[in-house]
Amino acid sequence: MQRSIALLILIVGLLGPTWIRSPIEAVVHPHRMTVSDHQIAPGTRFSAHLGPFRFERGWQLRGPEVGGYSALLAYGGGKFVTLSDDGQWLAFQMAANRPWQHAMGKVKFGKIAREKNYRDVESAVRDARTGTIWLGMEGINAIARTDDMLRSNARVEPEAMKDWGFNSGPESIVRIPDGRFVLIREAPSGYFYGTEHKAVIFDGDPITSGEPREFSFTSAPNFSVVDMTLLPDGRVLILMRRFVWPMPMQFAGRIAIADPATIEPGKPWPAREIAALSSDLPVDNFEGIAVTPGNAGRLNVWLISDDNFMTTQQKTLLWKLSVDPDELPWPKAGDAAR
Numbered sequence: 001m002q003r004s005i006a007l008l009i010l011i012v013g014l015l016g017p018t019w020i021r022s023p024i025e026a027v028v029h030p031h032r033m034t035v036s037d038h039q040i041a042p043g044t045r046f047s048a049h050l051g052p053f054r055f056e057r058g059w060q061l062r063g064p065e066v067g068g069y070s071a072l073l074a075y076g077g078g079k080f081v082t083l084s085d086d087g088q089w090l091a092f093q094m095a096a097n098r099p100w101q102h103a104m105g106k107v108k109f110g111k112i113a114r115e116k117n118y119r120d121v122e123s124a125v126r127d128a129r130t131g132t133i134w135l136g137m138e139g140i141n142a143i144a145r146t147d148d149m150l151r152s153n154a155r156v157e158p159e160a161m162k163d164w165g166f167n168s169g170p171e172s173i174v175r176i177p178d179g180r181f182v183l184i185r186e187a188p189s190g191y192f193y194g195t196e197h198k199a200v201i202f203d204g205d206p207i208t209s210g211e212p213r214e215f216s217f218t219s220a221p222n223f224s225v226v227d228m229t230l231l232p233d234g235r236v237l238i239l240m241r242r243f244v245w246p247m248p249m250q251f252a253g254r255i256a257i258a259d260p261a262t263i264e265p266g267k268p269w270p271a272r273e274i275a276a277l278s279s280d281l282p283v284d285n286f287e288g289i290a291v292t293p294g295n296a297g298r299l300n301v302w303l304i305s306d307d308n309f310m311t312t313q314q315k316t317l318l319w320k321l322s323v324d325p326d327e328l329p330w331p332k333a334g335d336a337a338r
Contacts, residue, residue, distance in 0.1 A: 033063035033090075035100050038317055040282060049276045052327040053255070053301065056320040065104055066090065067307045067316050070171065071124035071227065072288030073133070074302065082288060082304055083107065085138065087119030089150060107135070108151040109144070122186070122287075123173040123227060134206065136170035136183060143170065143183075143206045154207045160200050160214055161185075171287070174228040174236055176260040179204050182236070184217050184225045193221045195338055201263055213265040218336040220254055220273065226287040229301075233325060235259050237301065238271060238337065239289040248313065251285045253277030255301075256337035257328055271337040272329050284315045298322045 038058030040046070046055045068084035075081065078095040087109060092102040109119050123136030131148025141161040145154045161170060161183070168187030175181050181202040188194030197219060200212035219225060223240040230236055240254040258271035277283045284305035294300040301321040307314035 033061060033066055033100075033102055036060050036062075038282070038315075038319070046281065049278045049281060050321070051275045053275050053321040053323045056300070056322050058320070059318045061316040061318060062311075067309050067311060069304050069316065070122045070287045070306050071135075072290040072302060072304045073124055073126050074290040074292045075126075075128075076292060080290065080302070081124075083121045083124055083135070085120050085122055085306070086309075087121055105150075107146065108149075110152065122169065122171040123183070125173050125175045125181070127175070134173060134175070134181070136173045138169040138171065138186070139166055141165075141169040143173070143181075145205070145207050156207050158200065158206070158211060160212050161198075164198060168224075171224065171226050172228040172238065174230055176230065176236070177234050180260070181206050181212075182228070182260060182263070183212075184228070184238070186224045186226060188219060188222065188224075195219050195221055195223075195336075196268075197225050199269065201265075215263055215265050216268050217258075217271065218268050218338060219256075220338040223254055227289045229289045229291050231291060231299065231325060231328075232293075234261070235328065235330070237289060237291065239286060239303070240337070241286060243285075251277075251283055253283060253286050254337065255289075258331055258337075262331065262333065268336065270331040270333050270335040272331045272335045273337045274328065284317050286317070286319075294322050297326075298324050 038060045068086055069082040070085050071083045073081045079093045081089055081091045083089050087107045090104050094100050120138045121135045122138045124133055126133045133146045135144045137144055141164045142155050142157040144152050146152045164185045170183045171186035172184045183200050185198040189196050195218050197217045199215050199217045202212040203209045219240055223242045226241045227239040228236050236258050238256040242252045244250040244252050254273055255275040256271045256273045258269055262270045286303045287306040288304040290302045292300045303319040305317040307316045
């Protein structure tokens, strides 16, 4: 019998995430969200696909304003913010032996956000010291910078990203330890069974550091690059996704690993595929990835799916995986995530 872990009706104004200095400016009417275990059938062949990763637990999020999530930020202590491709955010906390808390609201882009192109958030990265957040914006192929209250204060549309397409832009962004920013285009060049993705690296804050240098990333055939996250040792996990079948909707995913130290302008970035989220597993359209410390030296790897606001056909899933970082390879020149 399916075990429900929480059925909550929370008023945003009372239970806002106070861990973001004060609650991010929230809408005034109540939001409801139900959270239940995402049960995995016994005998599911996870070990055959997940490689060094171990499935720990899964949840399904439901609610009238829940969905569309394409980016995931981990704040530590069970605190997360996920952002949608409609400029909405969901902040939630899931500490052990405590009920979920959550709040919802909109990224403050100002009047420009009346058009969806100017609020289509697909990727995000945060400076834990200052709280500054950078957002990868699809449609206009831009990078927006916000404060820790998700109020936009600057935006840039790099010339190097101008031709990344209307619906295939900067869906992944990561800030590496030396302060540089890496972005990869979602879609491969050539689309059908393509493998080569355009990518850029900025020397610092994309808003102020000028035009980036270009390189490329090689994926499995016809996979989209949908998010990246930094590991404590400086390596990067790269999440990929492929649409497999329309009715009923089926998706497949991949997780690759790469070392930013091996990025060379004008050349492919060495990477290695380390896990497959096969379409015969109970997966959905996973588009967000984040990493937090785990137990006994392991790392927790979190995945969230984008239901494209199609709740009858897709789900908003949150998965918790774990991995021993010593079991993850260091890619070398010539490696490719395919």
